[in-house]
Amino acid sequence: MTDLQLGRPRTRERRLDREVRCYDFLDELEIEYWRVDHEAAFTMEACLEIDKVLEATVCKNLFLCNRQKTAYYLLLMPGDKPFKTKELSAQINSSRLSFAGEEDMLKYLDLQPGSVSFLGLMNDSEKKVQLLVDEDLLASEWIGMHPCVNTSSLKIKTADIFGKILEKLGREMKTVNLIGE
Secondary structure, rough: OOOOOOOOOOOOOOHHHHHHHHHHHHHHHHEEEEEEEEEOOOOOOHHHHHHHHHHOOEEEEEEEEOOOOOOEEEEEEEEEOOOOHHHHHHHHHHOOEEOOHHHHHHHHHOOOOOOHHHHHHOOOOOOOOOEEEEEHHHHHHHEOOOOOOEEEEEEEEHHOOOOOOOOHHHHHHHHEEOOOO
């Protein structure tokens, strides 16, 4: 794992286009962000180790859909909070929710499993994915998330995420209150 760095990598070497687009997008908005490069992170445990370096609230990003696959959701919640589909389904008045498949993840967010991120919404030009945010996440000063790849992580101010970025994306969020007990 590398040390915490301010801003984008110095070169594009070994960087995917979807990752570089995230840096371009954040730089265009003049948003300060910190970055750490690391081995691929596939588990919340790995992300928690990364977030010790970031000193930010780890953000669990879940890409969900209803049973009919007619509604898609990106749920952001604190990484240490358990997720219960029944609890969320009741709050958003949706039929039973499940994890959306890899094909839909690529189609709507241009993301692969393990790299789901709020920043993937910049790839959803048709706005097919609704953003859901657990209210506990909003209390954090900084949030840690992937730049659309799971080999780097960013630390971004919560106010910038749900202010400047959300506004630029032309998106609204629905706040949910997940107990997770």
